[in-house]
Amino acid sequence: MAVSKCTRLSSSLIKPLLDSVDNVLFDCDGVIWRGDQAIPGAPEVINSLKRSGKRVFFLTNNSTKTRKMYAEKLAKLGFEATEDEVFGTAYCSAVYLKTVCNLEGKVYLIGSNAMRQELEAIGIEPVGTGPDPISGGQNDWISVPLDPEVRAVLVGFDEHFSYMKLNRALQYLCNADCQFVGTNTDTRLPLEGGKAVPGTGCILKAVETAAQRNAQVVGKPSSFMFKCMAAQFGLDPSKCLMVGDRLDTDIMLGSTCGLKTLLTLTGVSTVADAEEHQRSGCPKRQGMVPDYYVNSIADILPALQA
Template sequence: MSRSKCTLLSGALVEQLLDSVDSVLFDCDGVIWRGDQAITGASEVINLLKEHGKKVFFVTNNSTKTRKMYADKMSSLGFNVTADEVFGTAYCCAVFLKTVCRLEGKVYLMGSNAMKQELEAVGVQQVGVGPDHVSGQPIDWANVPLDPEVKAVVVGFDEHFSYMKLNRAMQYLVQKDCLFVGTNRDTRLPLEGGKAVPGTGCLLQAVETAAQRQAQTVGKPNHFMFDCLAAQFGVERERCLMVGDRLDTDILLGSNCGLKTLLTLTGVSTVAEAEAHRDSGSAERQGMVPDYYVESIADLLPALQG
């Protein structure tokens, strides 16, 4: 399959690519759904891939849902999915703390109830979920009560992010043996109609700035997300395809892990952006160039139905 990068995937090339892989990883928002609506043909593609004996997984940087919540959403949209096929950052962060960091102690969590549930599911206790309001004076803030059992600060998407939470995280992280983990560095969450809101990366950068420390991240494009599912399911990277709509997370994850990559144009990134990376002459930017692109993953349907 000799070819140049960023090739339109069509015709016989679709079948050749599918024959070359045993496992397919999909990003979610912008790839298989937008908001609460499935992308036309996406559920058929997923279900037919499984019927053809392919392993299918879902990898998302969104930390606001548990694996079960994602599986329930997908099932309601017509996808044949089980919770153990879903690898979100809430779950992967919990696994990272338990297996890689071998954390013994509590987590100060700037995140969602879903993250709390995933942490507790692996036996990690947390404090911090919910609002934390400012009171007193700066000297009181600097001496805010801390839980002595907290051994890690974890930052995910937190709708209750506040000055006091930022301060409390900083006070924990002044202790050099306190671990510092973030779910992902996505700076914006794209919405329908070209709108966007600040993403977890903005919150994480604020904590990093205050603490004067860099966090380890588990989400895309970090390879841990792939390592996590590969360890559980025996996936061979040489026969694996990553499908996503973002060059800087999905496609870069695939490149970082030695996977084949496919950009779908139903989400954030464009072919023009991919070609600009390809033609830049920058080795660093080559990782954001997909092997292939399609208008929509529904373009895989003819090959799967044939």
């Protein structure tokens, strides 16, 4: 195996790499699909990996879908996948609150219906989803009714995010005992044609600024999602390959957790980005340099079918 980093995964290197791992972890958007379209060849790659005896997992920072919704989307696009292979931040945040925060009480949720469902499924009662329009003035806002059983604020993607939600989060977080968790810090959701909409990172930054404290973050590059998966399936990190399109989240998570890493160029990051991190000499930035890269995960298909 090559020891230098950021190596193109040529056809002769694919088989040795796959032989060295038992588990392949895929980020979703920009890796196996873009929006509602599968990356050409991606379903065949994942299905072939499974037939060859590999375990496959899906790791996404996106908080807008439940495990069930992801399993349905995967099936619709031709991927063989089950709910328990999906680790999204809606599900993982619920696990985090339950197992790391040992939460007893309710959660004030800035987030989606999917997050509400995952919390309820694990036995945590969320309050706050849906629109929360402004009314009254400053004196009404400081005395906004709060639920005395709320013990944590959880922030994920919320298209209904508003000043009133920001204010309500601040009023809860003024209590130093109230825990503060965020799904992820991605600043933008990239869409087709180089366009983007604001990501959860913008919403979380507004709440952190108001609260004057930082949230505990569940999503990549934090290692929690891998730990959650590794605990459930008994995974050996050295036997895992992390495949992603973002150096700052996917590849960083892989480096932090001791996984092998593969960058695919169908999404956000480029080889030039990776080389710049490598040349920087900065230890933190070198955690964003992948072991290998491919143009598309479809490039590994011939080796799987050989």
